[in-house]
Amino acid sequence: MTKLKPWLPLIGIGVFAALLLVIAPLTLNAHWINNLGKYCALAIAAVGIGLAWGRGGMLVMGQGVFFGLGAYAMAMHLTLETAGPDNLPTFMILYDPLAGLPAFWEPFRSEAFTVLAILILPVIVASILGYALFKRRVKGAYFAILTQALAVALAVLISSTIRETGGDTGLSDFKYFFGFVLNDEDNKLMVYLIAAALLIVCLLVVWQLNRSRFGELLIATRDAEERVRFLGYDPANIKLVAFVIAAVMASIAGAMFVPLAGIITPQEIGASASILMIAGVALGGRASLFGPALGAMAVGWGQSSLGSSWPSGWIYILGMVFILVTVFVPMGLSSIFSKVSGLVWRPRAAAPAVSAPYPKRTE
Template identity: 80%
Template sequence: MKKLTKLNPWYSLIGIAVFAVLLLAVSPNVLSMHWISNLGKYSAWAIVAVGIGLAWGRGGMLVMGQGVFFALGAYSMAMHLTLETAGPDATPTFMILYDPLAAVPAFWEPFRSDWFTVLAIVLLPVIVAGVLGYALFKRRVKGAYFAILTQALAVALAVLVSSTIRETGGDTGLSDFKYFFGYVLDDDANKLMIYMITVGLLIVCMLVSWQLYRSRFGELLLATRDAEDRVRFLGYDPANTKLVAFVIAAVMASIGGAMFVPLVGIITPQEIGASASILFIAGVALGGRASLFGPVLGAMAIGWGQSSLASSWPEGWIYILGLLFIVVTLFLPNGLASLVSRMWTTVRTTAGRRSKADRRLAA
């Protein structure tokens, strides 16, 4: 039993390797470009889900406002692609439609730079999540209050974006991108490249989570989730542990949002509001928030359902999603990933009984 426990993390690493081969080597050779683009979109959502699995599954923080950090990455990328499409020192078309004499807002200008955009995608969520997390965790805000506050921020940001039509495109959003860091987006080879980058980032995020789960920090995060007062009594500050996990989850959400934009070709307030944040949580809950692969597979499943079933059967999709939640909550509170552990436990128990029986017969 002890040997199996020590090997379990390496089984996860092998699973990540197999998952990488399927997405990076097999899928591009067997799927059409349409499904490659869809799989890339699901992978972008899965990046967000990996962070939620760390913060919620391991840290016990119900982060229902990941749309905020998704928006930071998505709109940073969208502003850069919009300016790149418009050309050097040119004003984006949507701004001219509202005001022919409009000038590019001052906060847009830095996003003409490739490096500034990449840094903004990483550093903006660090700053926002750091300030927000410090304010909440130091005041020991947790549970339902934490979830409501984070979701309220997602709603507020979506309303703000909708109301700033001349700066962000409002409800119409930002779209009609032609270039991605100098590469033409209409070229299938470049679309495949963006897909490979997205999947590569997903694999990196999974490896980061895998390392954190088996590290001293991962053990402390679990202890903080299960016995916060006891951790504080032992001399550790649970607020700092939560803050680190919260910031890492925010960065992953921002990266997912940044890659979502060139894959889909548009970003609107609908993709960053409360409903989007709830869908992220839904995928993680369905797959299994406490596992490594559960959030990824759950997010991909929810993404497929939203883009496929929701478009052909929009009313029925809501009922299917609700039914899935009821079934998972009642019979699989740890998500679909718990089925694997149950099957593995059953196999080990059966094998143990057979070995004992064989020993008795041999004796």
């Protein structure tokens, strides 16, 4: 198989960064900039799924859990920031005016605590969950079902705790983002640029991991786990690292999705949301660098554009596209580009050597 030049992905990341950080703000209006920011947030989660699933072979169908951890951590802070110091959020006053603020809400008044929670909570949860599953060699369909069940359980838990989390209504009506007024157009652009920059950083992290020793071990674990164990490495630890990195990226994605979308509900973190993330990664190409991000952005565009104009039909279009891609291009649309690039960069075949004639024998 022909390998692409090692510097091509880095150039691609640079072009992608120029499009998101320079071209898009200059050419798109505020509405599309906000939508593109939401697509970037979804793409951040997809990049992590590409690492865990495409490179590590772990079908993580419960990324809504980690997306929800980051999203609700950010939403709780923005809700308290909107309510003001020592005040209760509006939805809590409506449900029970006499009750105080729940104890686990209070630390989220701090900006530093909120950022740390977005980064550390997924590490703790993913480490405990991954250690329990990987050490027992749970993989394949069992691993996918268990992770998706956790996403369903978290969505049900949030729906049932109306007083503490807003229930099915979720958290919304955010007015400030770390001191900046969200209704201001310049501040909306700033939030978009943060989401786009974080997407570029995640792509760089995965690019570096893929070309490192860890990336080689991750692929080896996916393809021949017993051989990796025979060589003295613990496949559970290798999988655990990839699983935790994917969880952190999903949490960051959820945190950036909240100020861009202006709302977070259990529907954004449940089973259907997790499946849409997987569908985007599969559509773009789970084993490539850019495929998961572009696939997630395409699914996000379909959900917001086609979903608003044809809410009962766009999901069928997505399903049809997903089936066609799975049948005819199992490795995603990015594999077509890889094949074309392989043809372009194919080295020329060496000319057959011409044997020199034997010298004539002289008498």
